[in-house]
Amino acid sequence: MKKQFLVGALTLAMVGAFAQAPQKPISYSISFPNAQxxxxxxxxxISPAPGGPLVLHMSRSSAGRYATHEFGKNVYNVKATDSNGRALIIKQIAGDVYQIANHGNAVKVSYTLYANxxxxxxxxxxxxxxxxxMPAVFMWLAGAExxxxxxxxxxxxxYNWKVATQLKHEEANIxxxxxxxxxxxxxTELSDFKETHWNVTNSDGKKERINLTVHSNDDQGTIDNLGQMVQKVVQEEKAxxxxxxxYDYGEYTFLDDVxxxxxxxxxxxxxxxxxxxxxDKVAGNEIGLLSTFAHEYFHSWNVKRIRPKxxxxxxxxxxxxxxxxWFAEGFTQYYGELLLVRAGFHDVNEYGATLSGLVNSVLITPGAMKYPATEMSRKSVFTDAGVAIDPTNYQNNFTTYYYYGGAIALALDLRLRSEFNLTLDDYMRSVWLSRGRVMKPYTVADLQTDLGAITKSPKFAADFFDKYINxxxxxDYEALLAKAGLVxxxxxxxxxxxxxxPDFTGGRAAILRGVGAGYPIVISPVKNTPVYKAGLDAGDVIVKADGKDVTDAASVNAVFADKKPGDKVTIIYNNRSGQHTTTLLVEESPALEIVxxxxxxxxxxxxxxxxxxAWLSSKVK
Incomplete structure (x- = not known):
């Protein structure tokens, strides 16, 4: 706690000390003598360097990621010198924070970065x-933001590299x-990538350039073809x-590494x-790759400009x-897949499989049945690529806000179409004009207000947010989907x-297999499944099912292959407290599909x- 307080105090002091300093650039140079x-x-x-102690950070989080990632762990050989090359004392005061107490007008900080x-x-x-x-690569000076x-x-x-980035190109490699x-x-991607680009005329008549750079084992023709496909997606999203x-500097760049x-x-x-x-390459995988392109490009409106406060x-x-x-990522998840249908890359049958995932996420997962979308959003600080050694119980207390929000977007789209002669496109355009275009960050309450305004029914908006978001x-997905001829x-x-x-072959599974013969359960079962109701959990090793020896998931499933819902099966299992017997009641899966x-x-x-x-057809005019 004391260290944290010291860093905060120094940072505040630096803000005041730096307020009067001239706004000259902080310069970075990065080289790769040991790239292999x-x-x-x-x-x-840092020149000029502000007066007082300098506090330098390696980031702990990254734009677009919501959990922490401790980038300071891959930085070492940290040194500091003055303008004459004389060594300065640089002290590590936290895992990712360094302090230079005494220095002159110019300071150079150098370090080695490991990146793999x-x-x-x-x-x-x-x-x-x-x-x-960038947050994983470059230190930054507190107070000089x-x-x-x-x-x-x-x-x-x-290395025969070129530079692909949204940074402004000044000259040569600067x-x-x-x-x-x-x-x-x-x-920023430094590589011998291949590139294609095209211009899109915006609604104000100005042209903006879209760049596609791809570092992969493909020929130029493959990249040009992918560019034509991405161009269709860009037009559907613009619609x-x-x-x-x-876009700043009039350009948008896709940086793709395959x-x-x-x-x-x-x-x-x-x-x-x-x-x-x-x-292995782009060629032959284009359709599968497009889903990420569609999702991420939609973010150039929703998240990067339609910005949560x-x-x-x-x-x-x-x-x-x-x-x-649930809105920033979930609605983007919905549109990323919908727009591939509008652009002609998926048909209605393929889209039904996608929608099945969204609907299952809200109707049958324990997280969505117990917790609102807002709470699942807050769990991003643990679940957004967060790393944990100890097991979690996310399968029973978390439903991803990507799918949760995507399912909400689906329902809202179908309800706006059937109840108000509006579409989710109309709503997104309204939020864009009132929030994103003018860079006015929003809250959940603001999104409710915007829905009330476009429907001219604040009552509908309040009811929708109260029931389905908060x-x-x-x-009623069954009734809503039926309006589009979907079951x-x-x-x-x-x-x-x-x-x-799921069956896992490494880590704790290997340890549990060492306990004795049988099939080890590594992950805690989902609540309300037959396995959970039978009292089985992580750490248990199933040795017999219906009188038959079992050794892996396949042998367990083989026992149940000819069973019917309602059948009872005796399970013998071991754990640290000894051997136990339980009865498992076979059920019918609650999983749903949309056809x-x-x-x-x-x-x-x-x-x-x-x-x-009207829902799935192209909107490009």
Missing amino acids: HHEAEVAMT WTDGTYAGIDQSHAHLN KRPIRFEFQDLQK YSAPNMQYMMDSP VFGELPT YPNNAGDGMEHRNSTCIVDAA SLEPFDFTHANMSNEL GIEKN LRKRAPGRPWIGLP TFEKTGLSLSANQKAFRG
């Missing part, structure tokens, strides 16, 4: 590329950012809002998005909690189901056909 071992050398020059995780949160360096998420930033990227010719927030929001955002050992991710930014695919400004020193992620009631039904009626948790009327043999009425067409 995933290291970079970073130098940060290519995704949207961390950084990855090897001889093929430097994939840089408004100073402009200058970057110099070294070794580009050595780039800039107007302030720290923009810098942190500017992922939702009626216009593109005004390689099998990538972590896989998508991360939105103000004028770019970082997309990381764990595939709880995330403004973003704090890089701790987790950033928000009540609004409360845990669920919309919500049981996925596996009459088939046996026991709700066995077309046509697939079930039902006739599609003219009204249903028109409703479906």
Whole structure:
């Protein structure tokens, strides 16, 4: 606690001391003499340096990520010198915080960065590329958040690299950012990527350039083809809002990195998005990759400009909690998939499978049945790529706000269409004009007000928010989907189901297998499943089922393959307290699926056909 207080006090002191200093750039230089071992050398020059102690941070969180990630763990060899190269005393006062108490007018801080995780949160360096998420790479000076930033990227010719970024290109290998927030929001890819681009004429007649850069094992023709596909998605998204955002410097850039050992991710930014695919190449995988493109590009309106007040400004020193992620991420999840249908990349049958995931998330998961969307949003500080060694019980107390919010968006879209002759597009456009375009951060109450305004029914808006967003009631999805000629039904009626948790072969499973023969349960079962009701839990090792020896998930499932819902099966299992016997009652899975009327043999009425067409057809004029 004392250390935290000291850092806070020094930071406040620095704000006051720096207020009178000239706003000259803080400069960074990054080089890669040891790229084959995933290291970079970073130098940060502060000139002029403000008076008083300097407090330098490595970030603990990253724009677009809501949990903490402790980027300071991969920084070492931290040194400080003055303008003459003389060593200064730099003291590590917290895991990710350094202090220089005594210094002159200019200070240079240098350190080694280790980076070997290519995704949207961390950084990855090897001889093929430097994939840089800025909070994971660059220290920053407390109190200097408004100073402009200058970057110099070294070794580009050595590795035959180019620069893809939303940073402003000044000259040669020099780039800039107007302030720290923009810098942190500017992922940068240094590699021999391939590129294609096109112009989009905005509603005001101005043209904005969209760049697609892809670092992958593909030829230029493949990238050009992917660009044409992404261009269709961009046009459909523009049609939702009626216009593109005004991108800084007139450009938006997709940064795509494709390689099998990538972590896989998508991360939105103000004028770019970082997309990381764990595939061998783009060719043959285009349709599968488009989902991330559609989702992340929608964020250039929803999140980066239609901005939750709880995330403004973003704090890089701790987790950033928000009540609004059901809208920021969930509504984006809904649109990302819907727009692929409108753009012609998926048909209604494929879309039904997507909608099934959304509806199941709110109707049958324990988290959604017990907790509102706002509370699930707040859990992002633990669940948004958060890392934990100890087991969690998220399967019973958390439903992802991506799907929870996506299901709410689906219901609201269908209700607006059927009850008000409006669409969710109309609502999103209204929120864009009142909040996003003018960069006026919103709260949950603001979103309710906007819904009341567009429907001209504050009562409907209040009821919807009270029940489905702040409360845990669920919309009537069966009736709503029927309006578009879609059937919500049981996925596996009459088939046996026991709700066995996923099978894992490493970690705790290996430890539990060492306890003795049998099938170990590694993850706690979901509540209300037959396995849970039978009293089985993580740490138990099933040795017999229905009198048969079992050794793995397949042998357990084989026992139940010919059972029927209502059958009772005796289970013998071991745990630390000894051997136990329980009775498991076989049930029918609660999982649902959404299929077309046509697939079930039902006739599609003219009204249903028109409703479906208005919902799923292209809006590009």
